[in-house]
Amino acid sequence: MTFLVVGLGNPGPAYAGNRHNVGHMVVDELARRARVAFSRVRLLPCEAASTRITAAGIGGVGADAEKVVLLKSRTFMNESGRAVGKAAKYFQVEPARVVVVHDELDLDFGRLRMKLGGGNNGHNGLKSVQAALGTPDFLRVRFGVGRPPGRQDPRDFVLANFSTAERKTLDVEVARAADAVEALILDGLATAQNQYNS
Secondary structure (H helix, E strand, O other), X not given: OEEEEEEOOOOOHHHOOXXXXXXXXXXXXXXXXXXXXXXEOOOOOEEEEEEEEXXXXXXXXXXXXXXXXXXXXXXXXXXXXXHHHHHHHHOOXXXXXXXXXXXXXOOOOOOEEEEEOXXXXXXXXXXXXXXXXXXXXOEEEEEEOOOOOOOXXXXXXXXXXXXXXXXXXXXXXHHHHHXXXXXXXXXOXXXXXXXXXX
16 A cells, blocks of 8 residues: 655745745655655656655665655646646555645644644645545645734745744754654554644
């Protein structure tokens, strides 16, 4: 059985450092740990990297290894579902084994929350994925980016880069989110929630 770990974000270097792209950052960290590279998937609007995970971590080998496909959409955020839905069919992954990593305005910077199912809270990427999978019952790893200051439009806030202060600890927080994804796959939702939800 395969897990599909999706990092939500927008494609291209102009968006790479945006708060909205923290999902990409987390799957990039997982790919770095597994020593695998992303490549285009024929006929699909995405980039993927295949690896395995064991108790030793992602990239491990052994009889207990589970297959993991890391995915970054090449569509824009609002159309993320187009890539996720097609990839889930292509890699034969049930929605309950799809893990979506995304930015979350309702959590302070760096805080994590994991859950199965739920609403989209106005997040257009989640809305698109839910429509494509035909169910809200997929796993989510919510990475807090905090609320915009003052009256700044939330859309402008998530499409801006992390602040100078946030960037000082961003690598640590992204690594922790990657740890949480590994724990979610290896130990299950309840155990991972107890360990990483904040």
